Amino acid sequence: MALMTTRPWKHPKTGIYYLRRAVPADLLARVGKREEKISLGTKDPVRAKGLHASALLELEQRWANLRCGAASLSEREAHELAAPLSAWWFDQHRDEPSQQTFWRTDLGDGLWPRRPPGWSLRPAVGAALIEEAADSSVHARCAMEDWCSEQADALLKRRGLVVDETDRRKLARAVAAVMQRASLALHAAMRGEAVDVGQTLVVRPAMPTSAMATPPAEMAQNSLLPISLTALVEAWWREAERTGKAASTHEAYAHAFRLLVAFLGHDNAHRVTKHDIVRFKDHRLASRKRNGDLVSATTVKNSDLAALKAVFGWALDNGRIIENPALGVTVAKAAKVKLREREFTAEEARTLLRAASDLTPGRELPQTYAAKHWIPWVLAFTGARVGEIAQLRRQDLRRETVAGYPEGVWVLRITPEAGTVKTKQAREVPLHPQLVELGFPAFVEGGRGERLFIVPDVKGQIAGPLQGVKNRLSEFARHHVIDPGVSPNHSWRHRFRTVATEAGVSGNVIDALCGWSAKSVGERYGSVSLKARTDAIMRLPRIEV
Structure with missing residues (x-):
């Protein structure tokens, strides 16, 4: 039910006051929405009252004009x-x-x-136009x-x-x-x-x-010119960055707006209408990825539209635009057909790891070759997200003394200091003995640059190069495991939990290793020690390829 208020309404998050008024039933078709929500542009309750009265008079006049029709x-x-x-x-x-x-x-x-009469018939009109x-x-x-x-x-x-x-x-x-x-x-x-x-x-x-x-x-x-869509995203990011939003979110949102600009053929935020957003949604649903597959409805809903709603919503709350054109636009949720489990089978895992081991350097960057050669193995024994491993630095691997392991243990530190970590919390994952035998610590120590698998851009940023490496890894995995029922990179994460559970590792330890949030308040108490993590990793079976 639309809200009817006779006083300013305070936004619970921003503190900015609004005029909110239900649209009369006879104007719903013309207005195109059930409620008018107009920012008063102030957090001062006294000033908001005066602005609210003025805005309400103007709104009533607008509705009266709409009832009169053409003028x-x-x-x-x-x-x-x-x-x-x-x-x-x-x-x-x-x-x-x-x-x-x-x-x-x-x-x-x-x-x-105004052109003078007969202007278009001038002999030199072409030269004049040029x-x-x-x-x-x-x-x-x-x-x-x-x-x-x-x-x-x-x-x-x-x-x-x-x-x-x-x-x-x-x-x-x-x-x-x-x-x-x-x-x-x-x-x-x-x-x-x-x-x-x-x-x-x-x-x-x-x-x-x-x-x-x-x-x-x-x-x-x-x-x-009036504010551009590109500038709108950057203005949103200047504030969002200070609230802890990840750089990957900025890149994803900026990408969605670049797609919108390309589709609309202009970059003017004030010209975007709800009809434009609906057309953009339909366009994206009909678009294809580089591999020829259609862009999924989930991507359009949770990535493209989510980005537009968030940025336009912020712009509305901050008085940059007068309405959020993406509000209410969504993609219907359809039941997903599941034909198999989401993790790699044992044979698929062996196939992919064998391909990684047999890979020889080509014309690609040494870092890209190293990513294809090492990251599948690391994912198999850590359950980490692919981006967390792809952004690793040399200093993120160290040898640590752990009770019960007199020769010490190699420990991988997954940390927001290196880049994006979904939970924004650092965690430590001991290396499996098979990774040590394969020479992963020697590879890390022998690296020339700080980053193991990516080359930062000219500004020292890693978001773009990181996405490029993730794409190359996805293409590499899909070449060897073609079943669309599994995700080329993320299925390692599903397999890790299955294998660890079969090995008798408790759920809270698996969550600590993989960086999953606690499911209850009780699970947030205490911590999983490095020894408990090491014992869990040592339980995992070797993978013979």
């Missing part, structure tokens, strides 16, 4: 509707007026130029015109007005006139001249500035 817009009404943009624009740049570079006052009076295309001022003017049209659409949407194309253009021209006056006032302020904002800029907006069509934070940073 006509006079030039006077268009200028009155666009007037609040003037004060808002001036406020963005009043402190540093010289930094305003988007709106060019030398072009502001000449937008939407010359025009090379003129940078033409591109700047087009950007300004597009911006004004988008602001006009946003204003009409906020008021619930439905007008024809002529009146839409009329409002866009009114927006341009307001922007021109405000920008000229900024030029005067830049020269140190006194500017009477109250007279020059008409009126201040009655609506909360956080609900304006263009995000104040981006304009304050002198963005040449």
